[in-house]
Amino acid sequence: MRHAAPILAAALALTGLGPAKAQPLTPDQADARCLMVLQFISRDPKQQDQAAKGIFFYLGRLSARGPTARIEGLMRTEAPKLQAQVAQTELARCAAELNARGKELQAVNQRLAASARPAAAPALAPAKK
Numbered sequence: 197m198r199h200a201a202p203i204l205a206a207a208l209a210l211t212g213l214g215p216a217k218a219q220p221l222t223p224d225q226a227d228a229r230c231l232m233v234l235q236f237i238s239r240d241p242k243q244q245d246q247a248a249k250g251i252f253f254y255l256g257r258l259s260a261r262g263p264t265a266r267i268e269g270l271m272r273t274e275a276p277k278l279q280a281q282v283a284q285t286e287l288a289r290c291a292a293e294l295n296a297r298g299k300e301l302q303a304v305n306q307r308l309a310a311s312a313r314p315a316a317a318p319a320l321a322p323a324k325k
Contacts, residue, residue, distance in 0.1 A: 223257075223261065224258060224261060224262075224266075224270055225270065225273075225274055226289075227254045227257050227258050228254075228258065228267065228270035228271050228273075228274050229274050229277075229278060229286045229290075230250065230254045230286065230289075230290035230293070231251060231254040231255060231258065231267070231271070232271055232274065232275060232278060233278070233283055233286050233287045233290060234247045234250040234251045234254065234287075234290065235247070235251060236283075237287065238251065249294075250290060250291075250294050253294060253297070254290070255267075258270070
């Protein structure tokens with residue numbers, strides 16, 4: 197996803213808007229921003245598969261907190277705030293979060309795999325002749 201950041205920056209720079217002041221985001225605002233930057237990134241064929249995974253992750257989080265219909269309003273509110281510099285920061289934040297969740301799942305899977313392995317059979321003494 198990092199290769200698409202310059203594409204996103206260039207496209208968003210065309211808006212002509214100056215950098216926005218950083219304000220604490222609600223979980224819904226943060227997830228809506230991730231959803232938007234990942235949708236943009238998904239336009240790059242090289243990034244499409246990875247971006248799609250992130251899109252579904254953030255859509256699921258947003259949907260878990262309330263009706264899916266409200267996402268349109270969130271996106272309309274947050275879109276003007278995503279100037280190039282902010283969008284790059286959001287992309288980095290979202291990618292870091294996705295990587296962290298992926299590592300957590302890998303750790304869970306490793307623990308499950310380790311606990312499911314059968315215990316090693318005890319070594320048998322050679323039979324006496």
